[in-house]
Amino acid sequence: MSDLLTLREAADVLGVDVVTLVHVIDVGDTIPTPPVPKDFKDVVFAPDDIERFQIELRRRRFEDFKTEYADVFQEDDAPGARHLEFGPGWLGILMEFCDGLREFQNAGYRARLRWGKEKFGALRLFTDCADEIAAYVGERRGIAYGKSLRTCQECGEPARLRFGHSICLTLCDRHKHLVGEPDPSRDGIILDVDAWSRQQRGDQG
Structure with missing residues (x-):
């Protein structure tokens, strides 16, 4: 699906580094909609995932x-x-x-x-x-x-x-x-x- 975002693209949209985004996924409480592969570099995000991750990052930034x-x-x-x-x-x-x-x-x-x-x-x-x-x-x-x-x-x-x-x-x-x-x-x-x-x-x- 062409509307899926790569890990790097999602990090850029969210304004965070890839390491931070991988940590959030690894915690396991907020994860992308598509199944998360074992190799995090292959993670992809649906467009609707971005808002959920924005909320989580706001929480993590206090x-x-x-x-x-x-x-x-x-x-x-x-x-x-x-x-x-x-x-x-x-x-x-x-x-x-x-x-x-x-x-x-x-x-x-x-x-x-x-x-x-x-x-x-x-x-x-x-x-x-x-x-x-x-x-x-x-x-x-x-x-x-x-x-x-x-x-x-x-x-x-x-x-x-x-x-x-x-x-x-x-x-x-x-x-x-x-x-x-x-x-x-x-x-x-x-x-x-x-x-x-x-x-x-x-x-x-």
Whole structure:
């Protein structure tokens, strides 16, 4: 059918890179209408698929969050700026953290989220806040970190840290395939890389 779009054509229409689009398909929650082949480079899209993928990409870019929380989310704009670089399943944790920042703002303190990322399967948030509340913001950052290690970063369902041979992510059973073949020496054994690293340093000391 001549109206089908190739992976590259669909990425161009959607304004994303091919890697991002392949990841969305690999997650499995939003997929093209034509059957998805094993080799993703052969994926094709029906014209009606584009709107569904636009909605999903908007969700992954946290567009609605950025509008709703514009008072406390001041996106990093420095050279080499970072953004919200994690899966949409952590949106609830992000909103809860920013609700806390609003409480500080309402009390007259500077408290803003600048950016965030996933690292070793956990949520890391970076803020700009008044010195007087830094410890309190840090405490709430720690709560968000802990919750992220129990929440699938793709869908928000209960999850645990999954270790593949080259990557670790916090995922539910439905999305665990994203880390590939489990590494039996670490998967299900290390559930918090930071805590495990501290323990290793302590044991060696």
